[in-house]
Amino acid sequence: MQKPFVFFDLGQTLVSEWDFIGHFDNKFQELLNGFGARIDMRNYKAVRDSIIRDRRIGHGSVRELIGEVCKVVLPAGYGPTVAERIEPEIKEGRRALFRFAEGAEQVLQLLSVRCDLGIIANQSEDILGLLASSGLEKYFKVKTISGIAKLKKPDLQIFQLALKEAGKEAGDCIMVGDRLDTDICPANRLGMSTVRVIDSLFALQQPKEECELATRTAIRLLKVPKAVEEILAQKGKDKS
Structure with a gap:
């Protein structure tokens, strides 16, 4: 049979992925503020969760999430630059924390x-x-x-x-x-x-x-x- x-x-x-998510959230929120977002962790997570709940991230990769969050909290056009800056953190986080x-x-x-x-x-x-x-x-x-x-x-x-x-x-x-x-x-x-x-x-x-x-x-x-x-x-x- x-x-x-x-x-x-x-x-x-x-x-x-919880350890990776915590690592990514901290690095991403810090980077957003470096670009002038002025967003605390509570509000960052509210934006993140809203994007996930509303299904605005396509296949769901963290890179798509970066783009959508940047659209909400930064002036237009910052997404690709932020994504490039945080890419090493994503790769290292996957390797070390998955x-x-x-x-x-x-x-x-x-x-x-x-x-x-x-x-x-x-x-x-x-x-x-x-x-x-x-x-x-x-x-x-x-x-x-x-x-x-x-x-x-x-x-x-x-x-x-x-x-x-x-x-x-x-x-x-x-x-x-x-x-x-x-x-x-x-x-x-x-x-x-x-x-x-x-x-x-x-x-x-x-x-x-x-x-x-x-x-x-x-x-x-x-x-x-x-x-x-x-x-x-x-x-x-x-x-x-």
């Missing part, structure tokens, strides 16, 4: 008994270094990374590429991610089941259409195996 397939997003799902979330190996170990595992993530190729150094790479049969595939979520093609590599139909797969627009909606549209992890900045998002309603919600990564078991149990009942 073939195993079901569970795909994971990385950023703010399997990979904890880490797998608490319980990541426990979750992957539990799920791998019953399921095959894969990744569908909007990340640059350097994320493969974290996978290798962590020792968690061994759990994944498929690793579909946007920086390598040259496709980005929510483009359905990146999901279809991962399904093809897994040799699976969408209905036999579950997508685990934190974003409604780039993880949950496209996976649902293809016929996958979905688990939304809400230990993320993107918990600010609220569903705007039916495709953004996750099959199950997990308050943190450690709750994902239970959500997956519930989905598989329901699928078993539906077939009987």
Whole structure:
């Protein structure tokens, strides 16, 4: 009997970015004030959260966030200069502060008994270094990374590429991610089941259409195996 397939997003799902976010926020707010913004951390976070909540950052990269924040707090045209100045901090922060979330190996170990595992993530190729150094790479049969595939979520093609590599139909797969627009909606549209992890900045998002309603919600990564078991149990009942 073939195993079901569970795909994971990385950023703010399997990979904890909270330390990086704190580092970035401090450096970015300091740089904004250096350009004359005069914004304290509380107001900076209010602007940041509003941009995330209103979905003004496209695929969600930190570089898109920089541009949108600059539009709000600085005169027109400053965005590219600010982005260039903070780029070294972003690269160093990713290298030093990205880490797998608490319980990541426990979750992957539990799920791998019953399921095959894969990744569908909007990340640059350097994320493969974290996978290798962590020792968690061994759990994944498929690793579909946007920086390598040259496709980005929510483009359905990146999901279809991962399904093809897994040799699976969408209905036999579950997508685990934190974003409604780039993880949950496209996976649902293809016929996958979905688990939304809400230990993320993107918990600010609220569903705007039916495709953004996750099959199950997990308050943190450690709750994902239970959500997956519930989905598989329901699928078993539906077939009987």
